[in-house]
Amino acid sequence: MRHKKQRASLGVTKEHRAAMLSNMAASLIEHGRITTTLTKAKALRPFVEKVITKAKKAALATEKKDAIHLRRMALKDVRDENAITSLFNEKHKEFTNRVGGYTRIYKLGPRQGDAAHMAIIEFVKADDQGYKKPAKRASAAKAAKATAAEAAPQA
Structure with a gap:
């Protein structure tokens, strides 16, 4: 039985x-x-996100042995030396001001061949503030009332 299995198989x-x-x-x-x-x-x-957190901790590590340990732990997971090198040397700087939430998932339509739900996963940029709701537009009646109120005291 698969009771309490949280991970997607x-x-x-x-x-x-x-x-x-x-x-x-x-x-x-x-x-x-x-x-x-x-x-x-x-x-x-x-x-x-766990690998990126290891890269950030390695950058802040005071002792070199701690940074090496975190790098090896990340390499255990990703197993690509070039990717880990670029992450630990350059890309971790993009996430210094961000506490988690390093990735974003955009949902796409179904795939044509088998109708599987498709998505794009990408890194969030350092200066990205995320989604913002657009400012509510004032109704025409409120705008007309405000201009009338401003014009009345001046006359």
Whole structure:
């Protein structure tokens, strides 16, 4: 029975899932955004965010051995030396002012071949404030009333 199993199995074995998440994380770090199925994107998000947090902690580490340990822990997960090198050397600086929430998922339409729900997962930019609601437009009646009130005292 699968009681209290929180992780999405993605229809593959544990080893296949670990390799798939590792490869997708390396691609996301390298390219900044990838297109995948919605379920895989939702599984990838916490995986990548934990690796980015390790990179941020390594940058703040006072002792070199702590930074090396965090780098090896991240390399255990992602298993791509080039991706980890670029993340730990350059890309972690984009997330210094952000506490979590390093990725964003955009939902796309269904894939044409099998109607799977597709999504884009990408890194959030450093200066991105996220979604903002547009300012409510004042109704025409309120605007006319305000201009009439301003014009009356001047006369």
